[in-house]
Amino acid sequence: MSNQMMTLKKLAELSNFSISTVSKALADNPEISNKTKNKIKKLAKLYNYRPNIIAKNLKSRTTRTIGVIIPNILAHFFAKVLAGIEKEATQHGYNIITCISDESYEKEVKSMEMLANGSVDGFIISISKETFIKENYQHLQDVIDKGLPIVMFDRVTDEVSCDKVIINDFESSFGATNRLIEAGCKNIIFVSPIHNTSVGLKRVEGYKKAINDNFNKVSEREILIIEDYKQFAKILPEFLKKNKVDGVIAADELSAIYTMNLIIGLGLKVPNDISVIGFTDGILAENSNPPLTTVDQHGTNLGCMATKKILDRLNSETEIKKYNTTTVIKTSLIVRGSSKE
Amino acid sequence: MSNQMMTLKKLAELSNFSISTVSKALADNPEISNKTKNKIKKLAKLYNYRPNIIAKNLKSRTTRTIGVIIPNILAHFFAKVLAGIEKEATQHGYNIITCISDESYEKEVKSMEMLANGSVDGFIISISKETFIKENYQHLQDVIDKGLPIVMFDRVTDEVSCDKVIINDFESSFGATNRLIEAGCKNIIFVSPIHNTSVGLKRVEGYKKAINDNFNKVSEREILIIEDYKQFAKILPEFLKKNKVDGVIAADELSAIYTMNLIIGLGLKVPNDISVIGFTDGILAENSNPPLTTVDQHGTNLGCMATKKILDRLNSETEIKKYNTTTVIKTSLIVRGSSKE
DNA sequence: CTGTTAGCGCCTTCAC
């Protein structure tokens, strides 16, 4: 539809200079006299000239655009990370193309293929659950082999060598569990809807270590793997009725909230009967009743960091350098009303 | 970095055909013999050839990319809309570039300028609060004048003539208020952190009409305009202490939740002492305690609709047609525990 | 100081 797209060519005709003179003048090239510069700039302003980005991209073989692949925009954690990425990218004149994998391997692959043909300069990605289950990371390697850098965040894999930004999941979970133990909890369970992911696994391990250190035993039975949030209402109350539980560590925010509401639904009190700690400091945690004690993953910051990393990578000439760093962002435990002191 | 980007030219050299023959062969042009087609296609597959999108874009003067400008990704409503847009766009082979205006006029303008130079084929936008306050919509008109279509959703303005997708804010608010009146509420207030926006205004009007119809009076004092969420904790409890209130209509989800928590914090019961109804059926409403009665804005659906509209527009040749339709999506009231029956 | 030329990768007449 571009009715009135002004081009260098048209400006050249209008000004009676050559295309390249116009181009140079607008770029403030010292070769051009101030007189013609002014003339041309005035004309450009008059006609509201804006250089065509696509043509520039073709010429420069670069797009100033980053592809962002996230599993689920409705999880507050990912929304926060996205906000961080967008902010940092915009600040440096980069755009982001966002694809939502919806936890699907196929969509993740397709999205990356779609973008890897010149649409973006690199990727920021958090791997989908299904990809973890399939253990197939070829699409990621393919992109890297094409020369496009990848930064993984949160959900990462050792199978692919690239920059990564993660949180200290193990320690966070270990710390959260210990917090409950110190508060006197003796029967702490772990619930996780993300058990297949890298972060899910590390969080279980942290929990296990804390339990082992203190009670010399971990029962696998006390680790509740939830495949789908919809199963919560079935699995959890049943378990709570049959077993003595006085503490819950939940691997993400939503499951912590579900857990709390189900506990309350059984007529029990949080934290008096059962303490609950979750991950991700989101809008749910802050506004639940009682407010949720959570491990703050600093999502926005994490997004900024991932973006900084990829921009570094894109703007560095030193191709030789190994880009296989892992940055660990320390979480903070935000203590609120859902856990005993 | 694009180490190994295979191009038509390279394929031509490798196959000893001309560039144009290769191009035609890969496009299944009937001019080319099956024999050479097969040869070339095999080679293309072998070298994992993918046409360079940027070059295609330059040629076709189109990007198959839509610019999406939203005020705030952390509000669940906008996340839902974004999910809908992304899904619909992807299904039709379109990408989305997301910009977050953060309710800032300047960022909205900059984002649009940045994208309006060939990066996108059109825009889907929800206007920022600050833009409403400034009442300056020139940047939107400029984009349209350049030939790029815009679809506005939710927060729209009559000042710009373009396609719009909104919900029936007036009726929804009217209905929600009436619901409380029918349940016996006599002193219903309205709280709004989005009073400057198009939707904020319509929601107040719906509330006012319901109050007027039933009580023959509306006091402006009972409409609480909140500039910033942080002010809630100050303004609301004070008001509740000084005034008899038994019902609250909140203009968005978060303020409904804040309201509920502050009410509970005062030692009052929801809904027994005060009923609360909010807008947006998000994750907060569903998981609050008590769960929130809300007006479901069908965000995902709204996003789909907006995307369909712009794709229609992009793929229609009939330039003559006036693109100034407004689609109204009907909300549904989801009744939960926060309002009396 | 200014203009000509060439080329980014692709597609599309138009010759042969």
Add this chain to the structure above:
DNA sequence: GTGAAGGCGCTAACAG
């Protein structure tokens, strides 16, 4: 059937 040539809009090396 195949290839040469031109152009999308821009930049940059090289002439003048």
